[in-house]
Amino acid sequence: xxxxxxxxxxxxxxxxxxxxxxxxxxxxxxxxxxxxxxxxxxxxxxxxxxxxxxxxxxxxxxxxxxxxxxxxxxxxxxxxxxxxxxxxxxxxxxxxxxxxxxxxxxxxxxxxxxxxxxxxxxxxxxxxxxxxxxxxxxxxxxxxxxxxxxxxxxxxxxxxxxxxxxxxxxxxxxxxxxxxxxxxxxxxxxxxxxxxxxxxxxxxxxxxxxxxxxxxxxxxxxxxxxxxxxxxxxxxxxxxxxxxxxxxxxxxxxxxxxxxxxxxxxxxxxxxxxxxxxxxxxxx
Amino acid sequence: xxxxxxxxxxxxxxxxxxxxxxxxxxxxxxxxxxxxxxxxxxxxxxxxxxxxxxxxxxxxxxxxxxxxxxxxxxxxxxxxxxxxxxxxxxxxxxxxxxxxxxxxxxxxxxxxxxxxxxxxxx
Numbered sequence: 001x002x003x004x005x006x007x008x009x010x011x012x013x014x015x016x017x018x019x020x021x022x023x024x025x026x027x028x029x030x031x032x033x034x035x036x037x038x039x040x041x042x043x044x045x046x047x048x049x050x051x052x053x054x055x056x057x058x059x060x061x062x063x064x065x066x067x068x069x070x071x072x073x074x075x076x077x078x079x080x081x082x083x084x085x086x087x088x089x090x091x092x093x094x095x096x097x098x099x100x101x102x103x104x105x106x107x108x109x110x111x112x113x114x115x116x117x118x119x120x121x122x123x124x125x126x127x128x129x130x131x132x133x134x135x136x137x138x139x140x141x142x143x144x145x146x147x148x149x150x151x152x153x154x155x156x157x158x159x160x161x162x163x164x165x166x167x168x169x170x171x172x173x174x175x176x177x178x179x180x181x182x183x184x185x186x187x188x189x190x191x192x193x194x195x196x197x198x199x200x201x202x203x204x205x206x207x208x209x210x211x212x213x214x215x216x217x218x219x220x221x222x223x224x225x226x227x228x229x230x231x232x233x234x235x236x237x238x239x240x241x242x243x244x245x246x247x248x249x250x251x252x253x254x255x256x257x258x259x260x261x262x263x264x265x266x267x268x269x270x271x272x273x274x275x276x277x278x279x280x281x282x283x284x
Numbered sequence: 285x286x287x288x289x290x291x292x293x294x295x296x297x298x299x300x301x302x303x304x305x306x307x308x309x310x311x312x313x314x315x316x317x318x319x320x321x322x323x324x325x326x327x328x329x330x331x332x333x334x335x336x337x338x339x340x341x342x343x344x345x346x347x348x349x350x351x352x353x354x355x356x357x358x359x360x361x362x363x364x365x366x367x368x369x370x371x372x373x374x375x376x377x378x379x380x381x382x383x384x385x386x387x388x389x390x391x392x393x394x395x396x397x398x399x400x401x402x403x404x405x406x
Binding site for chain 2: 076078083084087091
């Protein structure tokens with residue numbers, strides 16, 4: 001079972017929820033897809049770390065072979081190539097590594113080279129396997145790293161928590177692609193509601209079963225709860241706005257290790273598992 | 285000598301377009317014949333790399349001078365491979381800017397921006 005944890009904005013509690021769900025589930029896998037700033041490892045402090053690099057393929061030109069036909073330039077939808085004064089320019093950051101230019105080149109002037117854009121670190125923290133994607137500073141897109149992360153966990157039988165990047169752009173779509181269920185984390189502010197509406201639209205578009213976790217809950221009227229009632233979205237859990245939980249989190253500790261919060265996340269996990277099993281029954 | 289200017293509309297009295305890569309048109313003016321034409325900028329609707337393709341179009345039209353309010357790093361990289369010179373446009377119409385260029389009132393554009401790509405998650 002693969003559970004994706006996402007939110008429209010950063011800082012709502014994606015990592016809090018995914019780390020604690022993975023910890024409470026025990027025999028589980030935690031995948032940090034927030035490759036621009038992965039932080040789940042700060043809580044798990046994994047050991048026995050294995051590192052592998054992630055590279056993408058970028059075209060290289062052999063100017064002696066280039067005929068200047070421009071087939072590659074005309075083909076590239078992203079305009080990663082330009083033919084200027086008998087010179088073919090390649091813009092590495094624009095290239096999406098489709099390989100089309102190389103296939104079309106009639107004179108074999110284009111070949112591929114590897115460009116390392118980041119790495120994947122895999123380690124163990126008690127019974128949780130911790131996998132983190134890390135995009136090198138200055139690189140444009142972390143999507144190739146996310147694809148590798150998900151390839152590594154595709155055959156995984158254990159419960160897998162996917163900690164997504166914030167937002168609702170391509171990088172998030174890639175992260176939830178294989179998920180059986182999406183947990184949307186939101187905080188009760190106007191900004192939080194606005195961003196929840198964006199990810200809600202996204203999970204509907206992808207036909208993913210989903211539910212909401214409201215973080216930083218205070219007594220009284222709650223913007224997110226109202227939004228969920230209006231849109232008939234299941235509220236899975238409400239995490240209270242408490243300085244004690246904030247302190248545990250800022251100390252880099254896992255909240256479910258404290259008895260007080262164990263129940264909260266254990267109940268959330270049960271609620272989600274029940275939802276997924278219900279989905280499986282109704283869709284099979 | 286040819287001068288290229290990004291244009292919002294096919295009108296010399298119209299403003300210079302604020303964007304280079306995604307300008308709907310380019311005005312290409314020939315200083316010897318004093319004649320000019322508006323050409324469509326096919327790069328305007330590109331999903332990405334509009335600046336690169338727009339620069340390719342400007343170079344393919346044999347422009348020697350580009351007058352633009354701003355220009356991205358990638359387009360600048362394309363121009364670097366040519367002799368083309370870039371001048372910063374002033375507020376006003378396309379004709380105002382042509383006049384300003386002829387009267388030496390325009391200065392070279394020396395700052396190139398990194399783009400407005402909103403690449404979070406590209």
